[in-house]
Amino acid sequence: MTESTWAALSDYSVFSALLVLSGALVGYVVHLARTVPREDTTSDGAMTSAPRVTQQQLVDPAGAPTPDGECSGPALVGVATTHGPDHETGRPDPGPARRASGIAWMLTLLGTALVVAGVVLRALDVHRWPLGNMYEFALAGAMFTLLAYIAWSTRRDLRWLGAFVLAPVLAVLGSAVTIWYTEASQLMPSLRSYWLAVHVTVATMTVAVFTLGAALGALYLIQDRIETGGSARARRSFMSRLPTAQALERLAYAAHVVAFPMWTFTVIAGAIWARQAWGSYWNWDPKEVWSFVIWVAYAAYLHARATTGWKRQNATWIALAGFGAVIFNFAVVNVFIVGMHSYSGL
Numbered sequence: 001m002t003e004s005t006w007a008a009l010s011d012y013s014v015f016s017a018l019l020v021l022s023g024a025l026v027g028y029v030v031h032l033a034r035t036v037p038r039e040d041t042t043s044d045g046a047m048t049s050a051p052r053v054t055q056q057q058l059v060d061p062a063g064a065p066t067p068d069g070e071c072s073g074p075a076l077v078g079v080a081t082t083h084g085p086d087h088e089t090g091r092p093d094p095g096p097a098r099r100a101s102g103i104a105w106m107l108t109l110l111g112t113a114l115v116v117a118g119v120v121l122r123a124l125d126v127h128r129w130p131l132g133n134m135y136e137f138a139l140a141g142a143m144f145t146l147l148a149y150i151a152w153s154t155r156r157d158l159r160w161l162g163a164f165v166l167a168p169v170l171a172v173l174g175s176a177v178t179i180w181y182t183e184a185s186q187l188m189p190s191l192r193s194y195w196l197a198v199h200v201t202v203a204t205m206t207v208a209v210f211t212l213g214a215a216l217g218a219l220y221l222i223q224d225r226i227e228t229g230g231s232a233r234a235r236r237s238f239m240s241r242l243p244t245a246q247a248l249e250r251l252a253y254a255a256h257v258v259a260f261p262m263w264t265f266t267v268i269a270g271a272i273w274a275r276q277a278w279g280s281y282w283n284w285d286p287k288e289v290w291s292f293v294i295w296v297a298y299a300a301y302l303h304a305r306a307t308t309g310w311k312r313q314n315a316t317w318i319a320l321a322g323f324g325a326v327i328f329n330f331a332v333v334n335v336f337i338v339g340m341h342s343y344s345g346l
Contacts, residue, residue, distance in 0.1 A: 007184050010121035011177075014139065017114035018173050020107050021166055027104025028162035034097035035160070037240040101159045108162065112146040115173070119143050126184045131200040133185075134334055138176035140201075141330075142169045144208035152212070160242050164215040180335075195273035199266060206262040207326055210298075213255035214323035217316045220248035224313060249312050253305060256319060260298050267295050286337045290329040297322030 119139050123130040130136045149165045152158060224245035226237070242248070270291065271281040282288060301322060304315035 004125075006121050006125035010118045010125060013114045013118035013121060014173065014177060017111045017118065018170065018177070020114060021111035021170055021173070024104045024107035024111055025163055025166040025170065027100045027107060028159065028166065030100035031097050031104060031159055032163060032238050032241050034100065035241045036097075101162075104162055105153075105159065108146070108150065108166070112143070112150060115139065115143045115146060122184065126186070128186070129197045129201070131196060131204065133182045134180040135176050135182040137200075137204065137330070137334070138172050138180055140204045141207055142172050142176070144205045145169050145172075145211050148205075148208045148212055161212075161215065164219065165212065168211055168215070193273065193276065195269065195276070199269040199273050202262055202269065203266040206259050206266055207330070209255055209259035209262065210323055210326055213252050213259060214320060216248055216252035216255060217319050217323075220245055220252055221313060221316055221320075223248055249316065252316065252319070256298060256301065260302060263295055263298065267291055286333050287329070290325060290333050294322055294325045294329060297325055 119130055119136075122136060122139065126132070131140055145165065146169060149158065149161070219239075219242060223239055223242060226239055227245050243251075270288065274283060274285075274288070275281045297318060301315055301319040304310045304318055305312070
């Protein structure tokens with residue numbers, strides 16, 4: 001095939017992924033709307049604090065519950081730990097919710113395959129690692145976010161999270177094809193290094209995990225506010241179909257624990273590459289500065305999360321501020337601020 005054919009196939013794959021993932025988003029929304037609320041929501045909408053018993057514990061009483069409702073011990077052998085509302089209440093999904101989630105999951109897998117195909121075909125077209133401009137960054141970021149969500153979903157029931165993952169992915173893909181689209185071209189001389197495959201790939205993967213952590217953190221803050229004083233109507237909202245605030249916070253923390261060392265490597269690898277390309281480990285380039293700001297923000301979050309006396313809510317706000325810096329670094333610094341990292345292609 002010619003290079004133009006690879007490029008056209010890549011574009012078709014991305015457009016197809018947008019349509020398929022939009023269908024998956026609708027499926028996840030229907031799943032949330034039709035799912036039975038948690039049993040810790042009483043008839044008047046108030047949250048109870050009684051520990052919940054999962055289906056795994058009903059099968060094997062030897063599995064003792066942990067503070068966030070998970071099982072440990074023999075009950076977990078060969079069984080995925082789940083936080084989905086149907087598992088936490090021990091009640092099966094209604095038929096419409098179960099069918100909607102099944103369709104959404106299959107569409108998510110298909111959409112992810114199409115995004116992966118779009119990235120691979122783009123690489124075949126340009127004969128290099130497809131991370132040379134904003135369009136390619138966006139495709140890779142969406143791909144890694146979807147892959148991270150799917151990988152995590154193989155270990156626990158995250159159907160309830162699907163809508164909150166696909167919404168930002170669709171926003172990024174939509175921006176990629178409408179605002180950031182760039183024709184395939186060769187790399188600038190300073191980018192022709194194996195560090196492109198290492199540094200930029202790890203950075204993009206880290207942003208994907210940060211995205212999952214930000215979604216969980218935002219849901220935790222909403223859920224915590226509802227549980228600690230929301231109106232009866234708020235307590236009967238769709239949030240009653242999600243895990244408790246405590247469980248959401250622990251999941252958000254788990255995501256950030258994984259992402260922070262990856263971002264640390266990203267900053268160090270970038271400094272090493274800068275030394276090779278520009279003769280200095282640190283040049284006060286806007287991209288370097290904001291990458292360090294992101295590192296400081298997430299380090300502060302992890303420190304606050306582990307410090308006695310700090311509220312989990314305040315620590316989570318720091319993490320969300322860090323994600324705001326991630327978005328600014330990607331969508332503003334890359335496009336509007338001129339520096340040594342001006343590779344957006346726009």
